[in-house]
Amino acid sequence: MHEHIAAVPLDKAFRLLNHGPTILVSARHDGVDDVMAASWACALDFDPPKLTVVLDKIARTRDLVEQSGRFVIQVPTVAQLELTYQVGHRSLHTVPDKLVRSGVELFGIDGQALPFVAGCSAWLACRLIPESHNQQTYDLFIAEVVGAWADTRVFRDGHWHFERADPALRSLHYIAGGRFYAIGEALDADTHTQG
């Protein structure tokens, strides 16, 4: 495992997604790996942590998720802007060397038979909770998060530290047409207001 990667307690895993970043979904089945970008992923529960992700029927990654019942949700960084756009706009169906062409490097984490994308800021290993109606009707997948890790340079002690980290480690938030926003300034609400 890379030197800056540390496990995140599962009851803090929701915080890795709570600010709504664009994410990468990766999955492996029968020797095939794929990675796609998705904006439509969202925390669903705290403990045990769950999440939702929308996976279109045309995505090869969706097939791998359905076949293996497992996948990784990871949070790409500003440094991965082009990679994120490219894995979102190329299909393994038509571009067999999609991952190499898009600059994706995969790595493993002990005990997880899953492909993790190097250079991201956070990783959530997920186990599919089969819900056939949601999957077929809405392309909506529900999963339990069974492992979580983050790059300690930007997430440690259960909190993001974007404001003190290299700006290249900020999360990406996609809109459309190649336009992303990076996450910005930290703001703290007054938590002492009564009643």
Added chain:
Amino acid sequence: MHEHIAAVPLDKAFRLLNHGPTILVSARHDGVDDVMAASWACALDFDPPKLTVVLDKIARTRDLVEQSGRFVIQVPTVAQLELTYQVGHRSLHTVPDKLVRSGVELFGIDGQALPFVAGCSAWLACRLIPESHNQQTYDLFIAEVVGAWADTRVFRDGHWHFERADPALRSLHYIAGGRFYAIGEALDADTHTQG
């Protein structure tokens, strides 16, 4: 309707949520209005636009959504940091004047019998698609977006313009413990990469 508010075409409505902002949910039933904050809302489909939102069983707003079958998802701004935190941490069950205390001003939009929160940057009028299993098991609600509006100072021509608007109009992205991040810098991927 306020002078800067304009309708957004429904096929562009997903863009109002695509960058993962913290949102406010408002609903009305039988003369009762409530507003809550939520981080767990997400686009689900493009056209007709659909979305998901997680509504905990303890939230009075959830009751109003279930009773009326309608609600509004709106995108609060940096100027509404304290309001957003407060409506997320006070309950109408125990604080009957929650909305006044939290500084919420409601307004109407012609043809919509719904409470809209003034000062937000975008509003999505939603019709619940009843899915009892999701609602009971996961607190997960699915809705169709039947109307969308935005503040033209920050969203127009189908795009956010955070980088050119007053920073007070930026979206909020909640983590935990009163800590939010504002949306930040605009970044454009190279959309001409081939194959």
